[in-house]
Amino acid sequence: MIDPKLLRDAPNDLRAAQERRGESPAIIDDLIRADEARRSTIAQFEAVRSEQKSMGKLVAKASGEEKAALLARTKELGTAVKEAEAAQRAAGDEFTVLLKSLPNPASPEAPPGGEDDFIVLEEVGTPRDFEAEGFTPRDHLELGELLGAIDMERGAKVSGARFYYLTGVGAQLELALTQLAMSTAAKWGFTPMIPPALVKPQAMEGTGFLGQAADDVYHLDKDDLYLVGTSEVPLAAYHGDEILDGATLPKRYAAFSPCFRREAGSHGRDTRGIFRVHWFDKVEMFIYTTLDQAEAEHRRLLAWEQEWLNMLELPYRVIDVAAGDLGLSAIRKFDCEAWIPTQGKYREVSSTSNCTTFQARRLDTRVRVTQGEDTEPAATLNGTLCAMTRTIVALLENGQQADGSVKLPAALHPFLGEVLRPLES
RNA sequence: GGAGAUAUCGCAUAGUGGCCUAGUGCGCCCGCCUGCUAAGCGGGUUGAGGUUCAAACCUCUCGAGGGUUCAAAUCCCUCUAUCUCCGCCA
Numbered sequence: 460m461i462d463p464k465l466l467r468d469a470p471n472d473l474r475a476a477q478e479r480r481g482e483s484p485a486i487i488d489d490l491i492r493a494d495e496a497r498r499s500t501i502a503q504f505e506a507v508r509s510e511q512k513s514m515g516k517l518v519a520k521a522s523g524e525e526k527a528a529l530l531a532r533t534k535e536l537g538t539a540v541k542e543a544e545a546a547q548r549a550a551g552d553e554f555t556v557l558l559k560s561l562p563n564p565a566s567p568e569a570p571p572g573g574e575d576d577f578i579v580l581e582e583v584g585t586p587r588d589f590e591a592e593g594f595t596p597r598d599h600l601e602l603g604e605l606l607g608a609i610d611m612e613r614g615a616k617v618s619g620a621r622f623y624y625l626t627g628v629g630a631q632l633e634l635a636l637t638q639l640a641m642s643t644a645a646k647w648g649f650t651p652m653i654p655p656a657l658v659k660p661q662a663m664e665g666t667g668f669l670g671q672a673a674d675d676v677y678h679l680d681k682d683d684l685y686l687v688g689t690s691e692v693p694l695a696a697y698h699g700d701e702i703l704d705g706a707t708l709p710k711r712y713a714a715f716s717p718c719f720r721r722e723a724g725s726h727g728r729d730t731r732g733i734f735r736v737h738w739f740d741k742v743e744m745f746i747y748t749t750l751d752q753a754e755a756e757h758r759r760l761l762a763w764e765q766e767w768l769n770m771l772e773l774p775y776r777v778i779d780v781a782a783g784d785l786g787l788s789a790i791r792k793f794d795c796e797a798w799i800p801t802q803g804k805y806r807e808v809s810s811t812s813n814c815t816t817f818q819a820r821r822l823d824t825r826v827r828v829t830q831g832e833d834t835e836p837a838a839t840l841n842g843t844l845c846a847m848t849r850t851i852v853a854l855l856e857n858g859q860q861a862d863g864s865v866k867l868p869a870a871l872h873p874f875l876g877e878v879l880r881p882l883e884s
Numbered sequence: 885g886g887a888g889a890u891a892u893c894g895c896a897u898a899g900u901g902g903c904c905u906a907g908u909g910c911g912c913c914c915g916c917c918u919g920c921u922a923a924g925c926g927g928g929u930u931g932a933g934g935u936u937c938a939a940a941c942c943u944c945u946c947g948a949g950g951g952u953u954c955a956a957a958u959c960c961c962u963c964u965a966u967c968u969c970c971g972c973c974a
Contacts, residue, residue, distance in 0.1 A: 501934055505943045512943095515955045519902035533954035702931085825931095831913070834931080 460559055460820040462836075466491050476564030479571055481783040486561060493554040500550040504543035511536045560670060563817040565782035566791040573783035577794075583765065584774030586798040587857065594861040598801040599852040600732035603629060605863040605881040608855070609733060620730075621722060621737045623848075628879050632854070633740060633847045635874030637715055640742040640767070640845040644713035647763060649744060652714040654693035657684045662696035665822035667787040667814075674723040690716035691841040694745035698824045703837060705828035709748040709756060713844060716741065732852065734799075734806070739848040746840045749826055750816055753838035757813040760842035761793045764809045767844055772868035773853050774798040776805050788814040795843075797853040808849045811842030 465473055470491060474484035514533045521529055570578045589596045603609030608629025614622035625633055641651050663669050663685040668676055677686035687693060694712050703710070718741050729735035744763065746756050761777065768775050780792040789812035796805035816836035819825070825834035858865040865879040 498934070501943080505934065508944090509942060511954080515902070518954060530954055535954095537954055831929090 460817060461561060461563065462816070462820070463494060463554075463558060466494050473561075473564060477562075479565045479567070479569065479782040480562060480785065481573060482562070486557070490554070490557055490561065493550070493557050497547075497550045497554040500543070500547040504540070504547040507536060507539045507543050511540050559664075559821065562785070562787045563790050563815060565785055566813075569782040569785065569791045570779055571783075572781040574781070576781035576783070577778040578781075580777045580779050580793070582774075582776040583769070584772070584798075586774050586800065589800060592861070596800045596856060596859055597863065598732065599734070599855045602855045602859055602863060602865060603732070603851075606855075606865065606879050607882045608632065608851075608879070611732065618737075621735065623733045623736060625851075627882075628875065629851065631875060632851055632871075632879075635871055636845050636847060636850055637740070637742060638874065639770075639870060641713060641715060643767065643770070644742065644744060644763075644844055647711075649711040649713035652690075652694065652697075652712045654690050654697070654714050654716055656687050656690075656693070656717050656719070657682075658687055658692055658696065659684065662692055662699070662822075663687075665699065666692045666695045666818055667821070668692065670787050672786070675721050677719045677721055686719035687716065688720045689718050689741065689841075690714040690743045691745060694743065694841070695818050695824075695839055696822055698747060698837070699822035700824075702825045702827055702834055703747060705749065705826050708826065708837075709746050709752065712745045714743050714745065716743070718846075733848040734852050736848055739846060741846045742844040744811075744842045744844050747819075747824070747826075747837050748840070749828060749835070750838045753813050753815055753840060756838075756840050757791065757793075757811060760811040760840055761795075764795050764811060764842055764844065768795055768797065768808070770868065770870045771850070771854065772870075773808075773857055775808070780810075786812065788812065788817045790815055790817075797849070798857065799853060800856045806849070808846060808853060809843035812840065814839045814841070 461473070466487070470487055473487045477484040477487065511533065514529065514536060518526060518529050518533060570576055597605070600609060600611065606629070607627040608625065610624040610626050614624050617624075645651050657679070660669070660683060663676065668685075668688065676688060678684075679686070685692075693716070694714055697712070698710075717738055719738050720736075722735060722737060725735060733739070744760060746760065748756050765775075765777065775795050775797045778794050778796060780794055785792055792810060792812045794807050794811075795809040797808045798804075799806045815838050818839045819837040824837045824839070826837045827834050854867070854871075855865050858867060860866060863881045867875055867877060867879065
């Protein structure tokens with residue numbers, strides 16, 4: 460949700476931002492009309508309500524005929540107040556619904572265009588040349604089966620397509636990554652968190668996942684709870700309805716949670732292995748700060764994501780996601796994409812978004828920067844530290860050797876040794 | 885799942901239909917006084933929204949949402965959370 464005052468103060472900026480996303484600016488004019496309707500119904504309600512209150516005081520003091528006459532008038536006022544209140548609410552609701560459907564204005568620095576119009580900011584590391592090494596790389600599933608690390612067949616048997624078991628060293632690998640990611644984040648100053656993975660509609664809605672992304676979300680009808688697709692949701696809602704003390708900012712949290720995604724729009728894509736699944740575990744970074752610090756924190760998040768990939772010794776690139784490919788809440792997004800040898804391309808393993816005050820306005824998270832001053836909406840940012848399944852895919856494929864064994868990065872040696880070896884057949 | 889209780893400003897409390905424009909204490913902020921400190925004295929102190937050049941004014945906000953009434957913190961209904969006990973359970 461944007462600052463409604465922008466509709467009056469800077470409508471042209473908002474129209475331009477819509478066009479950067481490749482969306483119609485007409486909604487801005489709808490919003491301006493709805494805002495005017497809202498404000499005029501508020502004025503009408505307040506006028507009759509004010510009269511009702513002062514008349515009510517006269518009633519309390521009056522008696523006899525005088526009182527009867529007053530009561531006749533106040534009775535009329537009573538209905539007028541109810542009507543005006545209903546009109547105010549209707550206009551307010553209409554405005555809010557429209558306002559919430561408006562995406563966060565894309566940053567002017569975000570590349571214009573859609574999904575394919577990203578800009579590559581940086582490439583780090585060099586993909587291995589398997590041809591030169593003299594063997595054809597196996598894909599992560601083949602390797603996972605050789606190592607006894609991944610069991611897709613039984614995942615499908617028990618839970619259906621896009622489910623898996625991590626077994627043996629696969630399970631150990633996730634636990635090692637989790638432990639390494641959480642402790643590394645703690646060292647960077649993040650507070651480790653384990654949040655709930657089931658949330659109320661308000662949390663889901665507040666983070667912007669019930670708009671166009673709603674099809675991708677699991678919902679439990681009987682309990683009206685949602686399974687989160689990322690711990691961004693419970694972390695953003697964590698300080699909802701709160702006023703944060705500016706002196707405590709930035710607040711940085713790192714959360715481990717399962718993530719559930721229906722993958723509604725991706726039938727047939729990435730069907731092999733654990734690259735795209737309905738459930739995976741993830742360590743997510745989340746930051747609360749003030750608007751003026753948001754961009755700097757966004758750069759820090761990206762730097763931490765890169766440091767993590769460097770620790771894992773993976774070749775990757777960083778892209779600046781185009782405006783048309785941003786989620787509802789973000790003004791700018793950077794993705795880190797690891798090289799996947801058997802796909803011959805870079806694929807997303809982490810992503811960081813600057814949501815400015817968009818989510819905080821919806822969730823009512825405010826900051827009092829200085830004692831005695833007015834509050835302002837907080838700014839929120841999120842970034843992946845380690846999405847387990849995709850990280851495992853990248854580690855297996857990039858670390859593999861001709862015999863099917865997998866060399867691990869030094870950071871994982873304390874947990875799993877230097878090499879994962881195929882099971883005895 | 886069953887029975888009962890509770891929910892008021894940062895905290896603690898008062899408030900059983902109009903005198904609530906929600907009082908008081910603590911805490912906090914500003915000032916005064918006291919040659920330091922403490923005490924004392926005076927004032928301020930929920931959060932939103934609207935009108936407005938501004939000063940100021942108005943509206944909403946007593947867990948949430950409905951209802952009754954000319955008028956609701958107060959009466960009624962529903963929901964949520966917390967506490968106590970019972971049952972079940974990792």
